[in-house]
Amino acid sequence: MSRGGLAPDFLTITPTPQQLQQQHAAYPPQHHPQQFNPYGGAGGMDGSGGPLRWGVLNVFLRDAVLVKSYSLLKMDPFVQLQIAGRSARSATATKGDKNPRWNQTVSLTVPNGHSHLVLTIMDEGMTSDKAIAHCTINLEEAFTQRNVPTRPYDLQGKNPSEGSIQLDLTFLPGAILQANPVVYSSGDLFDPADYGSVPTIIMPQQPPPMMYQPQQPMRYNTQPSPQQDDAQRNQQALELRTMFPNLDLEVIRSILDSNNGNADTTLTTLLEMNEAHVDESST
Structure with missing residues (x-):
């Protein structure tokens, strides 16, 4: 409809600032900003669209x-x-x-x-x-x-x-x-x-x-006590005795102590002793 010589904003209602604020609250803008991905790229992807491999x-x-x-x-x-x-x-x-x-x-x-x-x-x-x-x-x-x-x-x-x-x-x-x-x-x-x-x-x-930051583990004192060390050597001596039943347990324990509890070195010593005993028996 033609308004003749009337101003362009004739009959146009200009909302007050308070009305504008209420309108924005009732109809929020449809804005979805891109969220930052902590894994790098979009969804942990590289520039070509494939997954990051590092x-x-x-x-x-x-x-x-x-x-x-x-x-x-x-x-x-x-x-x-x-x-x-x-x-x-x-x-x-x-x-x-x-x-x-x-x-x-x-x-x-x-x-x-x-x-x-x-x-x-x-x-x-x-x-x-x-x-x-x-x-x-x-x-x-x-x-x-x-x-x-x-x-x-x-x-x-x-x-x-x-x-x-x-x-x-x-x-x-x-x-x-x-x-x-x-x-x-x-x-x-x-x-x-x-x-x-x-x-x-x-x-x-x-x-x-x-x-x-991975959770810091609790620290434990792993140094064996003298009682634990003695019990461990007794167990090692018993295990070695099963391989050398002709040897006295105290002899095995004595050799183990002289080797500071090293079972491998003790085993080598016992094997050498056994071989020497076999050689003497054969002669």
């Missing part, structure tokens, strides 16, 4: 079932983990033998372009450690799913089948591991001073930075 991998080691014991005494297994030259290790499952339990998390840096985790179960010795079994895990599922639930992984070694190890994986894409990769425990007898400080993981994000 960051921090948390490996929760549960337990293992080994087919064979490669020690005359009970084995003391620990797990060595390696990704592209970067390595870390678990605490030792003392006398875990063929059924070691760790229940511990180990953190490792995953560099770009590397997608395989190598695990080696080692038997800790007084002078040197011995490899028992190993497996290689493809990390593609961890890259895409971020969380891989607990499952067994087959182990190989001297034989095609050496048992299995149970673990689960958590991948933090784009995260940075500040300290040297070490283990932190869920409550077993474990002193982090033996392995360094607990790692700090920084998630990539805008300032202020968000820190991922």
